[in-house]
Amino acid sequence: MWLLYLPLVIPALAGVAARPLATVLEPRQATWLLTLTAVALAGCSSAALALLAAYAAAQAPVLAALGDYSWQVVRRGDPVPSSAGTIAGLALAAAAVAVAVIVRKRARALADSYRRAAQLHSNDTVVVVPGPAIEAYAMPGRPGRIVVSDILLDRLNTGSRAALIAHEQAHLSGRHYIFVAAARLAAAANPMLLPVARSVEYTVERWADEHAAAVTGDRGLVAETIGQVALLASSQPARLRSISLGAVGARSPRVSLAWAGPVPRRVAALLTAPPPRRITLLAVCVVLVLAAGAAALETVGDLHALLEVAQAGR
Amino acid sequence: MHEPGRPQGQASSQGAIRRAAGALEAEILGIVRTDSQPLSPGEVRERITASDQRELSYSTVVTIMSRLYDKGLLARQRAGRGFSYTAVDEASLAANQMSSALGSGIDRGAVLSRFVSGLSGRDARLLGSLLANARDSSADGPGQPRERD
Numbered sequence: 111m112w113l114l115y116l117p118l119v120i121p122a123l124a125g126v127a128a129r130p131l132a133t134v135l136e137p138r139q140a141t142w143l144l145t146l147t148a149v150a151l152a153g154c155s156s157a158a159l160a161l162l163a164a165y166a167a168a169q170a171p172v173l174a175a176l177g178d179y180s181w182q183v184v185r186r187g188d189p190v191p192s193s194a195g196t197i198a199g200l201a202l203a204a205a206a207v208a209v210a211v212i213v214r215k216r217a218r219a220l221a222d223s224y225r226r227a228a229q230l231h232s233n234d235t236v237v238v239v240p241g242p243a244i245e246a247y248a249m250p251g252r253p254g255r256i257v258v259s260d261i262l263l264d265r266l267n268t269g270s271r272a273a274l275i276a277h278e279q280a281h282l283s284g285r286h287y288i289f290v291a292a293a294r295l296a297a298a299a300n301p302m303l304l305p306v307a308r309s310v311e312y313t314v315e316r317w318a319d320e321h322a323a324a325v326t327g328d329r330g331l332v333a334e335t336i337g338q339v340a341l342l343a344s345s346q347p348a349r350l351r352s353i354s355l356g357a358v359g360a361r362s363p364r365v366s367l368a369w370a371g372p373v374p375r376r377v378a379a380l381l382t383a384p385p386p387r388r389i390t391l392l393a394v395c396v397v398l399v400l401a402a403g404a405a406a407l408e409t410v411g412d413l414h415a416l417l418e419v420a421q422a423g424r
Numbered sequence: 425m426h427e428p429g430r431p432q433g434q435a436s437s438q439g440a441i442r443r444a445a446g447a448l449e450a451e452i453l454g455i456v457r458t459d460s461q462p463l464s465p466g467e468v469r470e471r472i473t474a475s476d477q478r479e480l481s482y483s484t485v486v487t488i489m490s491r492l493y494d495k496g497l498l499a500r501q502r503a504g505r506g507f508s509y510t511a512v513d514e515a516s517l518a519a520n521q522m523s524s525a526l527g528s529g530i531d532r533g534a535v536l537s538r539f540v541s542g543l544s545g546r547d548a549r550l551l552g553s554l555l556a557n558a559r560d561s562s563a564d565g566p567g568q569p570r571e572r573d
Binding site for chain 1 (some may be wrong): 432513517536537538539540541542543544546547548550552554555557558
């Protein structure tokens with residue numbers, strides 16, 4: 111019976127492990143692993159909540175009469191306190207609402223993106239827009255578009271432009287928004303998975319960065335481009351330019367990325383060798399996910415068996 | 425903003441203006457688009473009068489042109505006491521749509537993949553030293569593979 115709580119605990123482990131995994135795993139591998147893990151664990155934890163609620167409900171005499179089994183037998187054989195069942199039911203309802211809200215929002219945003227991408231009459235994938243903003247992003251659509259502001263393009267040299275376009279192209283052709291949306295949905299169903307969803311947002315960026323590095327053949331160039339665009343887009347370009355020239359910045363031989371945001375982590379990853387594929391780590395993660403699934407399944411069997419006994423005891 | 429008030433005529437003429445507003449907007453937009461020069465409302469009014477023998481009040485033209493400006497379809501610059509207007513090109517229109525898209529309530533940021541996310545001050549310093557270190561090491565050993573730390 112305690113097994114039923116396992117699918118509720120494993121997502122917390124996944125949340126803790128997500129960021130280190132996102133850092134050490136090869137980005138494409140990490141994206142698939144983390145997304146599938148998030149979805150699977152969200153499914154398991156929702157199933158566990160449903161089962162807890164079902165156990166509690168099975169103790170209700172009304173339902174017992176309807177289902178023609180003995181609620182006394184269920185109550186005797188079932189260590190799930192009815193308060194836990196109630197809480198589980200409420201949590202499940204909240205999760206369902208949260209998932210519905212996110213599905214609706216994402217679907218609207220995606221439809222909107224498709225509509226706007228179609229509205230741009232140009233046949234080119236890359237749309238250069240005027241305006242004061244330093245902006246570059248990929249819009250899913252048919253065809254998907256890469257929108258870059260002319261101010262930003264003006265400041266980049268040919269190599270950096272190629273790196274930026276290759277990065278955004280990877281988002282479009284890899285349909286990265288699907289991974290991000292799936293992980294975010296999982297996190298809506300189970301908030302303990304929120305760090306996993308954030309890590310997926312990071313790993314798709316890394317995936318696109320590695321693609322850009324492969325296309326341009328220069329990891330350093332991609333790193334420089336990310337750094338340059340990030341500094342341009344941030345509010346204090348003057349101060350930062352002097353830092354990046356080494357005039358102000360204290361040159362630390364080791365830079366701690368422990369609490370760093372995504373941009374410095376991406377740059378740091380590009381300044382080192384490409385990450386290898388790690389089969390063992392992958393296997394460990396898969397085993398954990400399967401354990402959560404097995405625990406949920408096992409309890410479904412338990413509940414079924416219990417109800418059969420209860421029916422016989424009538 | 426210099427604008428000599430809304431049309432003051434009777435209720436019936438106000439209703440007529442409202443009915444015709446869509447058509448007038450399109451007409452004025454067409455005039456400004458075909459002209460290479462920035463146009464003042466007065467010049468636009470003259471052109472309408474010249475082409476289809478209609479007398480529009482100056483304030484009607486101003487009202488419609490500032491509405492077009494509000495919609496992002498016209499750009500304007502100060503010219504003397506008023507403004508002169510130019511048409512906004514397609515790319516700018518796209519840009520306006522995009523920026524309004526990013527700013528609006530729908531969760532669009534979620535489906536648009538931005539090249540870089542925001543930088544905190546700490547991240548910016550970190551980034552600075554990462555890039556500085558990288559430049560140093562590539563300057564120290566050209567031709568050497570970048571070292572891992």
